[in-house]
Amino acid sequence: MRNITKISKQLSYWLRHCPQDAGLVLSETGWANVDAVLKALSDKGVSCDAEKLGNVVALNDKQRFEFSEDGASIRARQGHSVKIDLELTPVSPPDLLFHGTAERFLSSILREGLKPMKRHHVHLSDTVETALNVGKRHGEPVVLLIDAAKMSVAGHQFYKTENGVWLTSSVPVACLSRHSGKV
Numbered sequence: 001m002r003n004i005t006k007i008s009k010q011l012s013y014w015l016r017h018c019p020q021d022a023g024l025v026l027s028e029t030g031w032a033n034v035d036a037v038l039k040a041l042s043d044k045g046v047s048c049d050a051e052k053l054g055n056v057v058a059l060n061d062k063q064r065f066e067f068s069e070d071g072a073s074i075r076a077r078q079g080h081s082v083k084i085d086l087e088l089t090p091v092s093p094p095d096l097l098f099h100g101t102a103e104r105f106l107s108s109i110l111r112e113g114l115k116p117m118k119r120h121h122v123h124l125s126d127t128v129e130t131a132l133n134v135g136k137r138h139g140e141p142v143v144l145l146i147d148a149a150k151m152s153v154a155g156h157q158f159y160k161t162e163n164g165v166w167l168t169s170s171v172p173v174a175c176l177s178r179h180s181g182k183v
């Protein structure tokens with residue numbers, strides 16, 4: 001299992017942030033060739049065959065990766081900093097969404113709103129619990145309540161990834177407030 005987590009972290013780095021580290025070339029829509037990925041892992045001394053890669057994708061806790069229909073390509077479902085087009089279709093969001101962050105970012109967020117920072121999008125969730133877990137990655141967690149209905153009316157677009165993460169370009173200050181964080 002430890003090996004599977006290690007491969008997953010390596011894939012996140014290559015497929016979201018730094019394909020050139022592995023000599024990989026991503027298509028415009030973020031796909032990398034599976035054989036090239038297996039070779040790159042082997043070059044790094046990581047033992048992984050096609051079957052194990054299948055397990056890495058299938059068992060991933062957040063379903064971060066997907067194979068193309070023909071199984072020849074693999075990509076990350078979201079979270080990229082490299083510029084790719086995930087071909088997402090705008091969908092109408094629930095009235096309320098949540099964002100988990102850390103206490104130390106709060107004053108800046110209350111001044112500027114939520115920005116995508118190094119990623120393509122601001123990541124939102126439809127449960128407080130997920131937001132809390134995302135926030136904890138950065139320190140003392142704070143959950144923000146996002147008025148997605150108000151944003152929609154104002155013309156902001158929302159996307160939902162296959163693994164249930166809500167994405168949007170930014171959240172204005174007027175559409176967010178601190179939530180108690182209680183699940």
Ligand code: HQG
Pocket residue numbers: 062064079100101102105108109112113114115116117118119122123134135137138165
């Ligand atoms: C904060 C994980 C100051 C923002 C998770 C966040 C998620 C601001 C941090 C996914 C700000 C960026 C994404 C502003 C936003 N001033 N700070 N104006 N606007 N921020 O990691 O949402 O494991 O890029 O609140 O589950 O924490 O990678 O984003 O704290 O879905 O698959 O800047 O990453 O998934 O941090 O997490 P991140 P995130 P994976």
